[in-house]
Amino acid sequence: MKLIIINGPTGVGKSTLAARLHEEMPSSVLLDIDELRRTIPNYRERGEESLRLAYDMAAGAIGNAHQAGKDVIVDKTIGDESIFERFMEAAREHGAEAYEFLLFGSKDSVQARADARGYRPGSLLTPEKVGMHWERANELKDKRPNAMVIDTSNLSSEEVFKTVSAKVLG
DSSP states (O other): OEEEEEEOSTTSSHHHHHHHHHHHOTTEEEEEHHHHHHTSTTTTTTHHHHHHHHHHHHHHHHHHHHHTTOEEEEEOOOOOHHHHHHHHHHHHHTTOEEEEEEEEOOHHHHHHHHHHHOOOTTOSOOHHHHHHHHHHHHHHHHHOTTSEEEEOTTOOHHHHHHHHHHHHTO
16 A cells, blocks of 8 residues: 655646546545545635644545555645644554655746636635745755655656656556
8 A cells, every 4th residue: 555645836737646646546545635625614714724624634534545455645735744744654554655745846937837827716826825835845845855856847747657656656
């Protein structure tokens, strides 16, 4: 069993990579933190509370999936150290191998990708939050020394997938 955590700021290919890994790992469970948050009533207004609850739900799901013998892919996990440790502990409890990836790019390239996507009215994502997410991801590079950092600025999604899959799929 495996736990694969995919981190990074907006627009670096996290969801694309997570979906592709999930497709290639038929016995896997894909946990998207944003999707978990959307299951919580008034999640926008209850920002930190809904994020903490989504992380709690993900930690429980990781343990349950590993107990059932399934691999787990976690998409979008920029958080404090305690979140990563809870996820890693859930993996260790069931003897799962843990992999952590931090997809990254220059601040300008990340902002340009987000701007090109556009911002939906009422979305949690704003240009300011893109910058904030980039800063938080940049801090993670130092705080998570075991994470494999991949600069996606000049890589195709296929090249990113090949890099990651070589590590986790063998």
